[in-house]
Amino acid sequence: MATRYIRRLFPHPLLSVALVIVWQFLSNDPSINSLVFGVILGVLLPFATAAYWPDRPRVTRPWKLIPYGLIVAWDIITANITVAMIVLFKRNDDIHSKWISIPLDVRTPEAITALAGTITLTPGTVSVDLSNEGHALLVHALHADNPEKVARKIKQRYERRLKEIFE
Structure with a gap:
């Protein structure tokens, strides 16, 4: 049951992680504020675009x-x-x-x-x-x-x- 809620919050977990990492590199300021904003982007962007990814890539490994x-x-x-x-x-x-x-x-x-x-x-x-x-x-x-x-x-x-x- 908890997995379903996590999946809803993170529809594309690899994309979320990638967005946080890329934001850290782009911000050029490794601070807690930058990390928090990166996490917000990592949650909101995949969530907002989830409907456009009906056949998202399956990464088996x-x-x-x-x-x-x-x-x-x-x-x-x-x-x-x-x-x-x-x-x-x-x-x-x-x-x-x-x-x-x-x-x-x-x-x-x-x-x-x-x-x-x-x-x-x-x-x-x-x-x-x-x-x-x-x-x-x-x-x-x-x-x-x-x-x-x-x-x-x-x-x-x-x-x-x-x-x-x-x-």
Whole structure:
């Protein structure tokens, strides 16, 4: 019975937590007032928008989001360094830009969106298009000597983990 009331108050608990954390970062003032206002936002915004989320994403293993986020953060840092080295020290003739079609095993829209966003956030790669059936993602890589290796890395490093989280 208490669970029903908690669910009513927090219709999207992960969104509530994310809003509190993001507000703390945005406020640039880690004080009790900022935390209280973040909690108010974390309760009110999901509550006010709950009607617009009838098919909210089902995260089957939310605890796996933390290691996934750490992996993505690490990859963003290392990719920034790699792209800087390419831009600063490679000649245009030495850069091998490639279009890569990545066949997808994930099927949920949330997992596909998270994968496309992760690829785009990582410097040197950008998600460009999704096939009509949602079975392949077109990615542009700034420098890829071996496109198959890039596709395998994306599938192994990101898609496999997103499949565990969302499906």
